[in-house]
Amino acid sequence: MPKVTVDGVELEVPQGATVLQACELAGKEIPRFCYHERLSIAGNCRMCLVEVAPGPPKPQASCALPASEGQVIKTDSPMVKKAREGVMEFLLINHPLDCPICDQGGECDLQDQSVAYGRGTSRFHEHKRAVTEKYMGPLIKTTMTRCIQCTRCVRFSEEIAGVDEIGALYRGENMQITTYLEKAAKHELSANVIDLCPVGALTSGPYAFEARPWELKKTLSIDVSDAIGANIRLDSRGREVLRILPRVNDDVNEEWLSDKGRFQVDGLTKRRLDRPYVRRDGKLVPASWDEAFAAVASVNPGKSVAVIAGDMVDCETMFAARALAGALGSSLLEGRQTGLAYDCSNLAAVNFNSTLSGIETADAILIVGSHVRWEAPLLNARLRKAAKNGAKVFVVGPEWDATYPVSNLGNDLAVLNKLPKDADEAFKAAQRPALIIGGAGLGKGGLEPSLALAEKYNLVRDGWNGFNALHMAASRMGGLMLGYAQPGGIADLVAAKPKLVLSLGADEVDYTRFAGSTVVYIGHHGDKGAHAADVILPGAAFSEKPGTYVNTEGRVQLADKAVFAPGDAREDWTILRALADALGVSVGFDSFDQLRAAMAKAVPALGREGLADYGALPKGGKAKAEGVIEGYPVKDFYLTNPIARASETMQRCSAELLHGETFAEAAE
């Protein structure tokens, strides 16, 4: 632990810390452009210069200099001030003065730091350099003249995303950042370079010229596009959410966000259900709330009610629906829309027990039937980190490009009964072995054999639980905790032939199997569920209601409401509360706070933020693994939920990045 002195204050810094980190520990702000905590050190912007003794009598780049015993660091000396002014002047030589038309304006590192550390004027009278725009796909808008060549985007795509697609061509003043042959960046995390870019060179394409950062209301929320539960910030103006940005949470999403979570935002204003509809003579016609409730009440279902939860609903909505069904005398609740029927008697068996940050430390990983890159891109970045640290990764299921080395064990689940020699040896030798079972594995009955495997290889040991289930729906763990699981899956609901089916934004269900039932769809988008519905009650999307979400590792997280739902649409719980009145039963809550309190009473874990405790892993069954995984549930990464399907950006991503369509650039 070296002791250093920063501006006269002596402090001890961790072994291996850099001078920049030492200064930060001392509470000093060091301006920087190229340095980023989660990327490798480049040391090419020179903005972090400080004075260090002992050492050469000149300013030193603090980001690339290790802190060592006895160093005297000065961050406020005249030399440092002059050095910063000089670097800033050089950086601004070729940077255009187009802040008024730059989308980064107001949240630009270069802008802020030139105000704080620059000298105010330039002595440069020659022509500035200009660089042609580079095409980087439908999400990233480029203005490369603004680039200051910090290479954060290059390092991100190489180190975090794992696809070497961005590079720096040519040299010196002519250096240009580009993708190879200006092909679109094809990666699920590609848009994070927009956040990383300290200037306005890489900005958000769909959000171009929409708003200034100071106009936006910032609301803390949770991403519902997958089961990772990434922490996000909704930036809204008026009644519209204009963009979604990730928040820092090292336990969940670090500071990244998948392109879908970020750019499905324009889907929130398209294809919305903004008034109730009732089906008359086979056609859905607009109706008033009273007419819609009357239509539901006229079914007079008695006990014959079933509830299907969609992939993006919050726990409060599911609890309110459970209370309504319970008041009517039914407990037919199901959230696994596509027919999965794995055993949910012990939730520890269907939880991501290693935790998302813990899986980074695994040294042998077996993925059973999961296309992790599409089902949870942020988890794939974690697995990549594990693989870079030497973890051996094995996959059962069809091959997919993992961005790190994996050995494929074939599509046949029977391999779980007896692992091949190399996997067997890797798991026996591993200190922290882990197994991840995904949707395709769960669908083929892989859960029991996986549990048996966990027992055989001792995946649960002191301080380590290596058994993980990876879900794809943001509502899944919350739903399972609230009892949205029948032993036989959704088939049990079909078999019960309910008179009334409440669909909470369930868009992946095969509604033809409920032909005899009256389907009431409470949701926000005119998607498959609404098409099949007999009564549509317009609800709120995740951005329009406060809610509790549980991610795939059992982490209970709260989201806030950013805007109001459009038109006549209401928050889902109020609809269910009113529906209870229409059906003549009492659900026991009249306000959102009462609802939350009742939910916390029924399922205490949902009342506490943080990881829920599901207890010990059950014993593995005797069942032999069999069956072949032919494909994965996610067929199109960009179009997995109703919001994304309504989003033009996501549709274009799907067409261009996955189906190879080309789009002519609009003439400017």
Next chain:
Amino acid sequence: MADRHLEPDTPELRARWGNFAFNAAWDAKAKAAIARYPAGRQRSAVMALLDFAQRQVGEETQTQGWLPIPVMEYVAKYLDMPIIRVVEVASFYTMYNLVPVGRFHVQVCGTTPCMLRGSDDILAACKKRGMHKGHTTDDGLWTLTEVECMGNCASAPMVQINDDNYEDLTPERLDAVLDALAAGKTPKAGTQEPGRHTVEPLGGPTTLTAMVDSNHDYRKEW
């Protein structure tokens, strides 16, 4: 340098170079270059392989050679590395030609020592023969480039033509060299000054004279 750019990726380019592969001779050299590095570090050989590829392209086109995009892709595949990393290297170093060049790539040094010794006259002489900076002549014989210091300041001015340096030039001496090359002869490389062998001082040494015949210890004279 400012006008360095990649040759556009056209179907014609793909048709011409899409099937590029090292011939036996260059393949052996490539394997030898890779063998110089530890297993798994084959990427380190990228600069050597790009040079070999450029030379093979040169042999096939009777020029100094250049690097079409499909050839860079071949090198990337050969070394199992991302293509963008290969293009980064190729575009960084000016000795890799990114666009087609002529039979002889005349690189005139224009840095200070050469300029003081008359590189402007050398450039003018080139221009007189129909060469323009950054262009290839219509007969496909000459490509003219102005480059920065090539490290021959003691025998300035100089030009580098393909693999050889020609030093101590005057416009007349340059003409003689270029005429010889055009005629298919191989002019003497190195200094063109009669009586000079390498970069030794003209007219005998002016310093360290006592060292000419035998070793002499100057230290006691300091």
